Amino acid sequence: xxxxxxxxxxxxxxxxxxxxxxxxxxxxxxxxxxxxxxxxxxxxxxxxxxxxxxxxxxxxxxxxxxxxxxxxxxxxxxxxxxxxxxxxxxxxxxxxxxxxxxxxxxxxxxxxxxxxxxxxxxxxxxxxxxxxxxxxxxxxxxxxxxxxxxxxxxxxxxxxxxxxxxxxxxxxxxxxxxxxxxxxxxxxxxxxxxxxxxxxxxxxxxxxxxxxxxxxxxxxxxxxxxxxxxxxxxxxxxxxxxxxxxxxxxxxxxxxxxxxxxxxxxxxxxxxxxxxxxxx
Amino acid sequence: xxxxxxxxxxxxxxxxxxxxxxxxxxxxxxxxxxxxxxxxxxxxxxxxxxxxxxxxxxxxxxxxxxxxxxxxxxxxxxxxxxxxxxxxxxxxxxxxxxxxxxxxxxxxxxxxxxxxxxxxxxxxxxxxxxxxxxxxxxxxxxxxxxxxxxxxxxxxxxxxxxxxxxxxxxxxxxxxxxxxxxxxxxxxxxxxxxxxxxxxxxxxxxxxxxxxxxxxxxxxxxxxxxxxxxxxxxxxxxxxxxxxxxxxxxxxxxxxxxxxxxxxxxxxxxxxxxxxxxxx
Numbered sequence: 416x417x418x419x420x421x422x423x424x425x426x427x428x429x430x431x432x433x434x435x436x437x438x439x440x441x442x443x444x445x446x447x448x449x450x451x452x453x454x455x456x457x458x459x460x461x462x463x464x465x466x467x468x469x470x471x472x473x474x475x476x477x478x479x480x481x482x483x484x485x486x487x488x489x490x491x492x493x494x495x496x497x498x499x500x501x502x503x504x505x506x507x508x509x510x511x512x513x514x515x516x517x518x519x520x521x522x523x524x525x526x527x528x529x530x531x532x533x534x535x536x537x538x539x540x541x542x543x544x545x546x547x548x549x550x551x552x553x554x555x556x557x558x559x560x561x562x563x564x565x566x567x568x569x570x571x572x573x574x575x576x577x578x579x580x581x582x583x584x585x586x587x588x589x590x591x592x593x594x595x596x597x598x599x600x601x602x603x604x605x606x607x608x609x610x611x612x613x614x615x616x617x618x619x620x621x622x623x624x625x626x627x628x629x630x631x632x633x634x635x636x637x638x639x640x641x642x643x644x645x646x647x648x649x650x651x652x653x654x655x656x657x658x659x660x661x662x663x664x665x666x667x668x669x670x671x672x673x674x675x676x677x678x679x680x681x682x683x684x685x686x687x688x689x690x691x692x693x694x695x
Numbered sequence: 696x697x698x699x700x701x702x703x704x705x706x707x708x709x710x711x712x713x714x715x716x717x718x719x720x721x722x723x724x725x726x727x728x729x730x731x732x733x734x735x736x737x738x739x740x741x742x743x744x745x746x747x748x749x750x751x752x753x754x755x756x757x758x759x760x761x762x763x764x765x766x767x768x769x770x771x772x773x774x775x776x777x778x779x780x781x782x783x784x785x786x787x788x789x790x791x792x793x794x795x796x797x798x799x800x801x802x803x804x805x806x807x808x809x810x811x812x813x814x815x816x817x818x819x820x821x822x823x824x825x826x827x828x829x830x831x832x833x834x835x836x837x838x839x840x841x842x843x844x845x846x847x848x849x850x851x852x853x854x855x856x857x858x859x860x861x862x863x864x865x866x867x868x869x870x871x872x873x874x875x876x877x878x879x880x881x882x883x884x885x886x887x888x889x890x891x892x893x894x895x896x897x898x899x900x901x902x903x904x905x906x907x908x909x910x911x912x913x914x915x916x917x918x919x920x921x922x923x924x925x926x927x928x929x930x931x932x933x934x935x936x937x938x939x940x941x942x943x944x945x946x947x948x949x950x951x952x953x954x955x956x957x958x959x960x961x962x963x964x965x966x967x968x969x970x971x972x973x974x975x
Contacts, residue, residue, distance in 0.1 A: 459757040462770040466753035473746035477739040490742040570852060
């Protein structure tokens with residue numbers, strides 16, 4: 416990347432995230448993938464950004480109305496539901512941040528394009544599970560940007576928060592909470608004291624269908640033929656959760672949590688500064 | 696707990712951690728176990744404290760000399776080596792914080808005493824693995840105290856850092872880095888491109904011995920009869936790592952990481968304020 420191109424990329428990103436770096440080298444480090452031939456890549460900033468985001472979301476969660484009543488396991492799952500790799504990858508693609516990634520991975524360009532198209536055509540998440548390794552790179556980029564802002568601002572959670580919320584905000588819809596059906600089904604079984612769901616792949620090769628068995632109920636199926644196993648697993652779990660046999664249990668168990676997620680997402684959307692609730 | 700006893704416990708803890716709470720209810724919440732009949736327990740503060748500590752250690756790690764060169768997986772393992780539940784439980788016992796835990800669990804008192812004795816008589820960690828569920832409670836208490844300080848101080852990483860380092864400092868010995876042998880052996884195999892270590896329990900019942908097989912070498916044994924399976928597993932892994940067959944590989948692979956841990960522990964011991972490296 417030439418010097419001019421690099422400098423214009425820098426100013427575009429800074430405008431986009433609403434933060435100007437004192438040390439622009441950190442910004443370049445944050446957008447350099449391991450496949451590039453540069454000496455520094457985003458590994459350490461991704462690690463840091465992940466910790467910073469976890470800390471920010473944990474704070475909002477424990478201070479929310481529902482957060483007080485939940486245990487650590489539930490809070491951890493909720494945080495995962497709010498900012499998992501899929502969500503962060505969507506944030507990356509939504510803002511076209513991927514075009515600033517410095518890398519030498521030939522397939523990225525077409526895979527990012529494919530993901531963007533999938534996202535537009537099939538906003539339901541179970542359609543684009545096949546792209547999971549590229550999701551990771553896209554999520555990494557968001558995490559490492561947050562890590563870079565945190566370091567550059569002398570460890571300011573406030574600055575990191577502002578950038579994070581600015582990026583996340585357009586994608587937050589508190590009235591449409593989507594959770595991973597496989598995780599939910601597993602949790603449901605734990606809470607009911609049932610054995611873990613058993614995924615049956617005996618007809619996978621032949622018919623592209625996955626079945627899941629739960630607590631002696633007749634097996635739940637993933638529906639029409641599917642080419643991606645993870646997608647089929649998610650569909651089978653969803654079928655189970657929405658079945659007449661399990662609907663009643665899952666509704667009562669996940670109602671409070673869904674409500675908590677809704678409250679937290681609403682808080683995220685409205686909370687422009689991290690410290691506001693305390694200092695104003 | 697009577698009102699006077701509660702108030703004196705509060706002032707003792709505050710003196711010990713070097714922080715005075717604006718809202719002492721947070722301090723009581725931080726030391727209330729789920730077994731107590733109080734309405735609030737430390738669950739949410741433990742969740743928050745865990746995230747805050749992760750963020751603090753991540754920052755020190757990525758800014759350390761060795762941290763720049765490591766990838767996210769290695770950094771995550773290093774952080775675990777620096778502040779896992781065992782370390783935090785030791786911190787708790789060292790400062791006698793456990794006596795301030797509000798709970799209704801009859802076995803805790805004797806188990807804490809047992810742990811304290813084990814720790815004094817057998818400082819090598821593989822001796823007290825059997826006490827793992829109590830370790831968790833003790834570690835939780837340290838985490839929730841840090842979470843409470845962070846909330847009470849209007850999200851100050853600096854204040855959380857000061858309390859954390861004050862508690863951790865007496866237990867840090869940069870020249871004696873101890874890592875979990877089972878994790879190390881697994882990592883060694885990954886890095887060498889070998890299959891995962893295979894733990895063989897065929898003589899466990901009869902002889903109290905666990906064997907581990909690695910990359911076709913003759914199996915490594917846990918040594919003399921042992922009554923706790925986790926301890927035996929750790930010993931077998933240690934025997935493998937220190938064997939003539941694997942020593943060369945493990946030394947070269949873990950040398951840099953051990954050096955990084957040493958540097959970070961040294962930094963922890965010397966870094967009294969979180970922001971000092973930047974602002975002074």
